[in-house]
Amino acid sequence: MNIGIIGSGDVALSLGKGLAATGHHVMIGTRNQDKKELTAWKKHVKKLGSIGSTTEAASHGEIIILAVAWHAAEDVLQQIRPELAGKVVIDVTNPLVFREDEPPALSVGFNMSGGEIVQQSLADSHVVKALNTISHTKMVQPEYKEGMPVMFYCGNNVSAKKEVVQLLRDLGWKDVVDLGDITKSRLLEQLTMLWIEYGAVRGGWDHAFSVLNQ
Numbered sequence: 001m002n003i004g005i006i007g008s009g010d011v012a013l014s015l016g017k018g019l020a021a022t023g024h025h026v027m028i029g030t031r032n033q034d035k036k037e038l039t040a041w042k043k044h045v046k047k048l049g050s051i052g053s054t055t056e057a058a059s060h061g062e063i064i065i066l067a068v069a070w071h072a073a074e075d076v077l078q079q080i081r082p083e084l085a086g087k088v089v090i091d092v093t094n095p096l097v098f099r100e101d102e103p104p105a106l107s108v109g110f111n112m113s114g115g116e117i118v119q120q121s122l123a124d125s126h127v128v129k130a131l132n133t134i135s136h137t138k139m140v141q142p143e144y145k146e147g148m149p150v151m152f153y154c155g156n157n158v159s160a161k162k163e164v165v166q167l168l169r170d171l172g173w174k175d176v177v178d179l180g181d182i183t184k185s186r187l188l189e190q191l192t193m194l195w196i197e198y199g200a201v202r203g204g205w206d207h208a209f210s211v212l213n214q
């Protein structure tokens, strides 16, 4: 498939590599196409990857991955809303605020979530929240000695979620769990806070959640 990734940070580069490795044609959309990290990324993905403007990547993708800093999300979505109409948009963002000398915090919660804000902003697209509860270093082929991590996702459109499940499987996720409609982003974003807290306590960022069943 043609995949457009909006943003060129760690998440964009990791998912872009992982998806290109399984044969998808990935375009990264950025304000700064000359970034040295992108030159290295392009060398790695070769013909299966390209770099363009945010609008070009949004047009290129049959599926779009939103991987921008939360404070930029609304402006970015406003720019590319027409290109995203009718498409599946995977929302990887976490609505975090960063204040000096304070741990990151959610800027929305309890009765609203970033996932819902993205869906409201993109009324003509099918938003699926996924991959926000794991480090970019473990988004692709997640492997742990102790077992298989779980990836929760949610969204309003059933066929959009099926397409996202296929991409998750391409990325190596085996235990994928549909939590329901996009309001379940409230749980997924809180889960990220637990993930961050655990990392701060344990002093590492490669952990993942798993669920044990009898």
Ligand SMILES: NC(=O)c1ccc[n+]([C@@H]2O[C@H](COP(=O)([O-])OP(=O)(O)OC[C@H]3O[C@@H](n4cnc5c(N)ncnc54)[C@H](OP(=O)(O)O)[C@@H]3O)[C@@H](O)[C@H]2O)c1
Residues within 6 Å of the ligand: 006, 007, 008, 009, 010, 011, 012, 029, 030, 031, 032, 066, 067, 068, 069, 070, 071, 072, 075, 076, 092, 093, 094, 095, 096, 131, 132, 133, 134, 135, 136, 137
């Ligand atoms: N890092 C992780 O392991 C991880 C894991 C799960 C979820 N997430 C979430 O995924 C998202 C991306 O995270 P990240 O760590 O890859 O990168 P990030 O540093 O949070 O942001 C990446 C991109 O945001 C865009 N951006 C930043 N400020 C902007 C502005 N003022 N206007 C327009 N665009 C702006 C930039 O796009 P340009 O290319 O145009 O500069 C940049 O490449 C975040 O919401 C984060 O919370 C991160």
